[in-house]
Amino acid sequence: DTAVSQTPKYLVTQMGNDKSIKCEQNLGHDTMYWYKQDSKKFLKIMFSYNNKELIINETVPNRFSPKSPDKAHLNLHINSLELGDSAVYFCASSQVSGGGYGYTFGSGTRLTVV
């Protein structure tokens, strides 16, 4: 069983469309995250949820909206997609929010906006 699973793995879409990426973890972790990895491999945190509550909301366009229906799921919805949104998006989870515990990452969703 995959610990942190994301769907879809690849997403190709046109500018202006709305799309969602889903993430589920079966580790019983309390905290989940979304990271964006750009073409130079730089990883930037976007959002963090602890037990369905938004903890971190970095400087991300409000076209990006996370939703956590329960602590095992954290989805990412993106409105009006732009070329610059093309990247790999990683979901992650951790046992306890804060330091000392490593994160478990999903395998990523490669989003290409054309």
Next chain:
Amino acid sequence: AQSVTQLGSHVSVSEGALVLLRCNYSSSVPPYLFWYVQYPNQGLQLLLKYTSAATLVKGINGFEAEFKKSETYFHLTKHSPHMSDAAEYFCAVSDNNNNDMRFGAGTRLTVKP
């Protein structure tokens, strides 16, 4: 706020040589430090972590990291790497007050036969 800087975006070594990937950190409180590996088209996998006490941390796949507070570094090493160790390596830092982990820019490791 805490941060890490990885020195060298690309490191190339021969099989059997010593791998040294450098990471300097900045943190106003005792940090938690991590090394992750990312193989092509995969997510990040935790190699090892420093939380306190031991200055030499052993991880998976023969990797080790040395924590040195006086010089604020957490360098990753491996003796006798294999070609299968070729990947992107990320250093990361968090503290107990935050809910996010900050990553370095990554170092791509190439291992030549």
